[in-house]
Amino acid sequence: MAASSCQPSHIWSKSAAYNTVNQVTVEAQSVITTGQIHRVPAYKDLRTVIYIWGNNPAVDPADKTHAKAEWEPSIYRQLPDIRIASVSCGPSYMMLLSSCHRLFALGRGDYGQLGLGASLRRVTAPTPISDLPTVTEVVCGAYHCVAIASGGNLFSWGRNDVAGHQEGFTTCSPRELTFMGSETKCRTVSVNQTLTVCACDGGTSLYHWGFSFAGEKIQQPQLFYTFDQTRIRQVALGKSFGLAVSDSGTVYGWGDRTYGELLSLGKRQEPSYFILPTLLKLRHIHGVVSVATGDRHALLLDESGKVWSLGENMYGQCGVPPCHHSSPMQVDFSDSSFPVSKVACGPRHSACVNSGNQLFTWGHSSDHKLIFTSSVDMLVQQQRQPGVSASSGLKNCCSHPQLIYALLHEKVACLGLAAGYTVVVTGEGIVSSEELPPTVELAPNVEETPSIEGTPTVRAKQTNEEGSSEVYLPIQLFK
Template identity: 25%
Template sequence: MLACGGAHVIALTSGGGKVLTWGRGNSGQLGHGDILDSSLPKPVSFFEGYVVTQASAGWSHSAFVSDSGCLFTCGNGSFGQLGHGDNMSLCSPAKVSYFVGKSIKMVACGMRHSLVLFAGNQVCGFGSGKRGQLGVSSQKTKSVVNLPCVVSGLEDVEVVRIAANGDHSAAISANGQMFSWGRGFCGSPDVQTPQCLPSSLSFREVALGWNHALLLTVDGEVFKLGNTLNKQSEKQQDPSEPLLEKVPGFDGVKVVQIAAGAEHSAAVTESGEVHTWGWGEHGQLGFGNTNDQNNPQLVSQGSIDQRARDTKVYCGSGFTYIVRRIQQLSSS
């Protein structure tokens, strides 16, 4: 898997859970013990002897989950987003002591905050809480929280996935409900604690941008909240009710994966096709230009190797990666 942040990337190998990072390293987010950039993937020596099973990249911080359920963080900690009880930045990964013995399932990094899902289906948040993205009650809200605090309102929810980006946070429950909190979409008020999206649809995945969210249903349909181009929808809406709209262009096509950058979106169909749309100023849509696209457009992947399986797409703030697993041919 990959995890793409503000301007850095984390890669986990499929064989032994090894970690490689590259990109901007000015806050120590690459975990190499320095604050240098790296233009090529470089192994994170700290994790020799560990098997890392999941990772997430924020704007300038990184988080890693080991197969033993431990959480490690590094990078910019000035908003407490590393969870170590201070606002210090770290250029090498360090274990978050709060979660020792708690068996981490998943971590998600936003711009300046982090979310953690751990055993018991509990969710914690730490870092910047200015827009409500930590999910604590308004009476307890602080601009900076440097120790993990339990997200309010999810105690009776079986959470199976979490997501974070910008000042947004979200969770998917086992029965397909989507909960979100933090900065409001399309001018809606900020939400201090998780609110369930009123919908009869059953969701299995959520991807967050800075001004929008993508939702993937169990049937392979894609919906959106907000707008990837940071423009108000032409439809009138009650600012207290987020507007859920079906993404056009996928009629009769099953989508199997979604991803969101700062202001662009991507989706993979069942046949392995990749579609992108939204902000294109940095060429992140993959069409050889810097034009914006209001609706999904097919990305040419050249001559696809017939051995290719399991196409995945990953979005950073202003860049995109497509990863295709190649099935090895038998020597016989």
């Protein structure tokens, strides 16, 4: 007994002495707890931060100064005191609309989509567009951008064959659109890659221009459809179909129905294409408040905060069990008890924000635009499944909404989705000196590193030498 008790004592004491040199003395503070999923946390920082996951169009591939691992988001902190109300995304650029109706451009616009003049085709930081009055809504197409001013006047810029202007090839600054010489006022507007549809005259008339679903070229705005009593408050366009939501919560659809984008009429012989807006019979959905459309799928948000999906579901973008296409089915958010307040769609992926300011994503996952897949690749050090392309979104495509735990400590304000990236804006534009962490002195054996834009941080709690106070040190989350 004596031999067995003294023999390992030397080994363990020696090992402990050696390990002391490499011990980390930081006491970690829990960032995420299960209680945070079912309650709204007390946010410590409400400054506006813009995150971009995926193939960020604002980054020049030739510029190596902003090089980062592909699983890391780009982070923009240039607008800390400006509250962002909405985000609209095109394939190569995005527009940020503030609560005070100012418009900011970010990304690349080879056809003048940025609205910053002919000499400025790429901006790597949010840049205000000065040639506009106060803006209430903005939407981004592939080659053009459209905005509604506070008085209902419509402005567009970009490639003229889709922007609605007749003179020249491109319009690089915002220019007001006229409707056959009349003073028609717009209520809401939507675009896809090459088509624009807006609701005017209090929402009773639909105008369109660009290239229609049937391929017809419409050079300037012309009347498309007039409702008798219905007033449209939102329009959303997919690749070959459109949806319109009325003030009463009914939904109208037109265009292609191949993937179930426009529901089923329950008839034995049904048309595969609706030429004009047709009332959709939503039997189990009452009071639709907003819609979002991808290339071939759509999300409907009802007045109770439930989300319903329909259309193509090949990549799980409908958020329901995998199938070729989905009839209206409710999307399950069992991970959280908050009702959904915002829905968004990219061409093949989807996202939503609930009233607890929590973010969910699902669908096609290429370029890490689903956010949670970036953590997986970081942990396995970019190990790939055999036979699966590194750029394939089928590797980690997800058919069930995934809660983004990394953002539970931040107040998600709005989001925008594009084919290759996802934009998430957090904060309320509130800057207070009391919210800033105290300045700390680094330990002698710690080297100070410059702030790297594009690297998120979390906070760790550390006790000082006296053990009487706490300081917060930034720690790179994905490094």
